Amino acid sequence: xxxxxxxxxxxxxxxxxxxxxxxxxxxxxxxxxxxxxxxxxxxxxxxxxxxxxx
Amino acid sequence: xxxxxxxxxxxxxxxxxxxxxxxxxxxxxxxxxxxxxxxxxxxxxxxxxxxxxxxxxxxxxxxxxxxxxxxxxxxxxxxxxxxxxxxxxxxxxxxxxxxxxxxxxxxxxxxxxxxxxxxxxxxxxxxxxxxxxxxxxxxxxxxxxxxxxxxxxxxxxxxxxxxxxxxxxxxxxxxxxxx
Amino acid sequence: xxxxxxxxxxxxxxxxxxxxxxxxxxxxxxxxxxxxxxxxxxxxxxxxxxxxxxxxxxxxxxxxxxxxxxxxxxxxxxxxxxxxxxxxxxxxxxxxxxxxxxxxxxxxxxxxxxxxxxxxxxxxxxxxxxxxxxxxxxxxxxxxxxxxxxxxxxxxxxxxxxxxxxxxxxxxxxxxxxxxxxxxxxxxxxxxxxxxxxxxxxxxxxxxxxxxxxxxxxxxxxxxxxxxxxxxxxxxxxxxxxxxxxxxxxxxxxxxxxxxxxxxxxxxxxxxxxxxxxxxxxxxxxxxxxxxxxxxxxxxxxxxxxxxxxxxxxxxxxxxxxxxxxxxxxxxxxxxxxxxxxxxxxxxxxxxxxxxxxxxxxxxxxxxxxxxxxxxxxxxxxxxxxxxxxxxxxxxxxxxxxxxxxxxxxxxxxxxxxxxxxxxxxxxxxxxxxxxxxxxxxxxxxxxxxxxxxxxxxxxxxxxxxxxxxxxxxxxxxxxxxxxxxxxxxxxxxxxxxxxxxxxxxxxxxxxxxxxxxxxxxxxxxxxxxxxxxxxxxxxxxxxxxxxxxxxxxxxxxxxxxxxxxx
Numbered sequence: 001x002x003x004x005x006x007x008x009x010x011x012x013x014x015x016x017x018x019x020x021x022x023x024x025x026x027x028x029x030x031x032x033x034x035x036x037x038x039x040x041x042x043x044x045x046x047x048x049x050x051x052x053x054x
Numbered sequence: 055x056x057x058x059x060x061x062x063x064x065x066x067x068x069x070x071x072x073x074x075x076x077x078x079x080x081x082x083x084x085x086x087x088x089x090x091x092x093x094x095x096x097x098x099x100x101x102x103x104x105x106x107x108x109x110x111x112x113x114x115x116x117x118x119x120x121x122x123x124x125x126x127x128x129x130x131x132x133x134x135x136x137x138x139x140x141x142x143x144x145x146x147x148x149x150x151x152x153x154x155x156x157x158x159x160x161x162x163x164x165x166x167x168x169x170x171x172x173x174x175x176x177x178x179x180x181x182x183x184x185x186x187x188x189x190x191x192x193x194x195x196x197x198x199x200x201x202x203x204x205x206x207x208x209x210x211x212x213x214x215x216x217x218x219x220x221x222x223x224x225x226x227x228x229x230x231x232x233x
Numbered sequence: 234x235x236x237x238x239x240x241x242x243x244x245x246x247x248x249x250x251x252x253x254x255x256x257x258x259x260x261x262x263x264x265x266x267x268x269x270x271x272x273x274x275x276x277x278x279x280x281x282x283x284x285x286x287x288x289x290x291x292x293x294x295x296x297x298x299x300x301x302x303x304x305x306x307x308x309x310x311x312x313x314x315x316x317x318x319x320x321x322x323x324x325x326x327x328x329x330x331x332x333x334x335x336x337x338x339x340x341x342x343x344x345x346x347x348x349x350x351x352x353x354x355x356x357x358x359x360x361x362x363x364x365x366x367x368x369x370x371x372x373x374x375x376x377x378x379x380x381x382x383x384x385x386x387x388x389x390x391x392x393x394x395x396x397x398x399x400x401x402x403x404x405x406x407x408x409x410x411x412x413x414x415x416x417x418x419x420x421x422x423x424x425x426x427x428x429x430x431x432x433x434x435x436x437x438x439x440x441x442x443x444x445x446x447x448x449x450x451x452x453x454x455x456x457x458x459x460x461x462x463x464x465x466x467x468x469x470x471x472x473x474x475x476x477x478x479x480x481x482x483x484x485x486x487x488x489x490x491x492x493x494x495x496x497x498x499x500x501x502x503x504x505x506x507x508x509x510x511x512x513x514x515x516x517x518x519x520x521x522x523x524x525x526x527x528x529x530x531x532x533x534x535x536x537x538x539x540x541x542x543x544x545x546x547x548x549x550x551x552x553x554x555x556x557x558x559x560x561x562x563x564x565x566x567x568x569x570x571x572x573x574x575x576x577x578x579x580x581x582x583x584x585x586x587x588x589x590x591x592x593x594x595x596x597x598x599x600x601x602x603x604x605x606x607x608x609x610x611x612x613x614x615x616x617x618x619x620x621x622x623x624x625x626x627x628x629x630x631x632x633x634x635x636x637x638x639x640x641x642x643x644x645x646x647x648x649x650x651x652x653x654x655x656x657x658x659x660x661x662x663x664x665x666x667x668x669x670x671x672x673x674x675x676x677x678x679x680x681x682x683x684x685x686x687x688x689x690x691x692x693x694x695x696x697x698x699x700x701x702x703x704x705x706x707x708x709x710x711x712x713x714x715x716x717x718x719x720x721x722x723x724x725x726x727x728x729x730x731x732x733x734x735x736x737x738x739x740x741x742x743x744x745x746x747x748x749x750x751x752x753x754x755x756x757x758x759x760x761x762x763x764x765x766x767x768x769x770x771x772x773x774x775x776x777x778x779x780x781x782x783x784x785x786x787x788x789x790x791x792x793x794x795x796x797x798x799x800x
Contacts, residue, residue, distance in 0.1 A: 056483055056487065056489030056490065057412060057413040057414050057479040057480060057482065057483040057489060057490050058326055058412050058414050058480060058483045059412050059486070059747060059748060059751070060407050060408060060409045060410055060411065060412050060530055060751075061409060061410050061412075061413075061493045062751035063409075064408075064409050066410065066493040066494060067492065067493075067494050069492060069494060070763050070764070070767070071494070071495065071593055072491055072492065072767045073765060073766045074491075074546070074550060074765075074768045074769070074771065074772045075491055075492055075495050075543075075546065075547065075550070076596055077459035077772070078775055079495070079543060080541075080774065081779065082538075082539050082543065082770065083539055085338055085542075085779065085782070085783070086373035086534060086536070086539045087410030087534065087535075088539055089531065089535045089538065089598060089602070089786070090527075090531050090534045091525045092602065092790070093531070093602060093603045093604065094527065096604050096790075097523060099389075099681055100508060100793075100794065101794070101798045101799070101800070102525070102607065102793050102794070102796060102797075102798065102799045102800075103523070103799060103800055104517065104603075104604075104607070104799065105800055106521075106522050106523055108520040111305050112510075118765040123428075129469075132577060132692075132693075133693060134692065135692065136572075145409055149606070153614065160693075162720075163442075167372040168798070169649045173519075177369070177753040178367070178369060179370070179452060179456075179679070180366045181610070181611040183611065183612070183678065183680060185508070185678045185695050185697075185796075186677075186678055186698070187796045187797060188608050188609075188612070188676070188677070188678040188796070189606055189607055189608065189796055189797060189799070190517060190608070190609065190611050190612060191517045191607065191610070192409070192456075192515075192517050192518045192519070192608035192610065192611070194452050194453050194456070194518065194519055195369065195450060195452055196451065196453070197452075197453055197519045197520055198519065199519035199520075201799055201800065202798075202799070203797055203798065204797055204798030204799075205797050206795075206796070206797055206798065207667055212693070212694075212696075214678070214695055215680070216610075216612060216680030216681065216682075216683065217367075217611055217682075218296070218363050218682040219370070219506045220294055220370065220434055221296065221361075222687040223296075223443075223682070223683065223684070224292065224683050224684040224688065225685075225688065225690065225691050227688050227694060227695050228693055229693045229753045231531060
């Protein structure tokens with residue numbers, strides 16, 4: 001456990017994943033973009049390309 | 055009150071996991087993969103899949119096509135309203151109109167034979183609910199859904215509307231016969 | 234006002250309420266409960282109408298009531314309370330001032346005006362279009378206008394929340410990362426921003442259509458974008474009530490998250506994927522491909538289900554670890570048996586967690602499977618499912634939190650503690666039964682949003698089996714039971730504000746005290762470590778859950794394989 005004391009020093013770099021999770025506006029970007037692209041844009045594209053009945 | 059406070063360690067990402075958590079994550083991940091796999095699997099090996107065949111169609115055009123089918127294949131009429139009962143040949147295009155507050159016409163199919171069923175609504179959205187099998191599809195005005203259906207049991211079925219479509223919604227019910 | 238009273242420090246809990254935030258939390262929570270009350274009265278009327286042998290309301294009133302019940306509960310009650318939760322989790326937990334209080338009040342005013350406008354439109358009688366208001370069925374323009382105002386107001390609330398996070402960071406009121414509960418609230422607010430924006434995007438043209446400015450709204454397009462609002466708003470709830478679970482585990486047990494990394498990553502999966510599940514409502518629609526349906530309905534490979542399963546383990550797991558530390562180590566379940574079951578803060582939260590997982594979660598995955606959706610779409614199974622998620626999951630979690638907030642925030646002792654003690658059980662188990670029998674009836678084909686399952690007066694009526702009538706009778710009975718439980722909640726909360734003894738245990742300060750950095754000693758020798766198996770009881774419960782899940786899931790595939798061939 002003494003190892004933890006040394007690894008919790010202030011100069012230890014923050015891991016990338018923790019930096020992502022600590023950035024609310026990056027998360028906001030992810031949370032808007034993913035559903036907009038995969039759900040809305042993809043879905044709307046499918047609807048507008050439905051052919052007219054022959 | 056720890057979840058209410060910032061993490062104690064400045065760098066918490068490297069904290070080791072408890073085995074309870076790790077084991078459960080692996081189990082849950084495997085189960086999620088199975089859940090996902092089941093849908094494409096059923097498309098290949100299952101017999102109940104929606105076809106994805108759909109068209110834009112106007113209410114007039116859909117009515118016209120339905121009327122053509124009715125003129126050709128009506129075998130009798132039922133109820134005071136004289137709703138035609140249509141007995142189309144195997145493999146043919148079968149049309150069913152959803153409108154306020156009626157399914158039109160009545161269909162008579164044969165057990166074990168396949169039909170191309172066309173569904174569309176003329177006004178509001180409706181819900182095609184085949185009872186007692188409990189097969190339920192959304193019927194959207196302006197769009198025509200085409201699916202191939204193969205009844206597997208003879209008898210008298212009901213078609214209930216299960217999408218709210220106004221004050222007469224609960225009166226929108228019809229029959230479908232399988233011989 | 235005296236600046237020296239800018240912050241109130243609640244001594245028993247140590248929470249620090251910024252004055253503006255405190256008032257806003259109170260106002261939002263209060264009006265949330267007002268809409269819960271209205272929605273609850275409507276719930277009683279709906280239940281008594283769908284109870285076949287009672288069949289209380291005439292058809293037009295039934296559809297009107299159901300429209301109002303849906304919106305008052307699913308949108309107004311929950312989002313008002315959620316805005317309160319957002320302000321609590323930012324300003325109060327981070328001990329900082331609330332960003333732009335005036336704009337926050339503007340948002341609150343818009344929400345209130347919007348909610349009232351929509352209610353008036355519905356009760357005038359020309360807007361019985363259900364919560365979904367599917368075009369081309371039209372409502373009065375003020376119906377849409379009210380929803381748009383409400384949406385804009387709620388959006389403002391979300392941005393005030395984000396602004397407050399920035400304030401806390403700049404004022405250095407905490408060090409390091411956000412508390413887990415605040416992080417969960419952030420998740421909820423991000424989902425809310427997407428959700429509410431989608432709502433505005435579809436409702437603004439629909440409003441213009443209703444006043445004749447736009448000629449037509451495509452019904453399929455409407456469904457797709459409306460559900461990005463309608464379904465995702467229930468995903469805000471999931472993120473919010475999971476945060477509330479974590480908060481209550483911390484409040485009642487002093488439980489710390491088993492692992493920050495795991496819980497936060499699970500929230501990240503929510504942020505990225507939870508909203509895709511709006512596709513659940515479009516699985517039996519024409520025109521959308523199976524690829525789109527499978528990708529979206531599965532939250533991209535069920536990553537959000539994975540996240541929920543993780544939260545479902547880590548919340549009780551954290552409680553178990555905390556309890557074992559206190560010495561409740563006998564057997565697998567002493568920690569659970571010896572939990573404070575007569576404290577409604579805990580009992581409500583635990584009933585919420587179990588019900589959300591077993592009833593709401595399992596049924597949700599089943600009906601969100603592309604092909605399986607066909608055997609329940611638009612049946613009363615669907616409201617059975619979402620009463621398990623939104624009522625047992627969210628509403629009950631929020632109720633439990635209220636019992637904590639009454640003394641801490643409203644500074645009143647809980648009035649009628651005996652009623653409060655039983656309330657989560659009456660409400661929770663009433664709702665368990667309600668959700669179960671609704672799902673049972675839906676399995677037998679009973680449609681949702683339907684006034685008369687006997688089809689009286691039609692030429693070709695469908696005859697539902699006797700078991701379906703039995704189920705719907707039980708829906709009525711359990712619905713009434715749940716409404717009584719809800720009434721107990723209203724009685725206790727409103728009664729506490731009116732008659733509860735004042736709690737005078739606060740001190741005031743001009744500034745909040747920053748959250749002290751945890752002493753290094755506290756970070757060492759934590760209960761978790763790579764080699765432990767810290768929560769065996771929770772793990773066995775999780776396995777029971779998994780078995781139920783697997784069985785139920787494959788039973789439905791088995792049933793599907795017996796129906797007509799469809800291709």
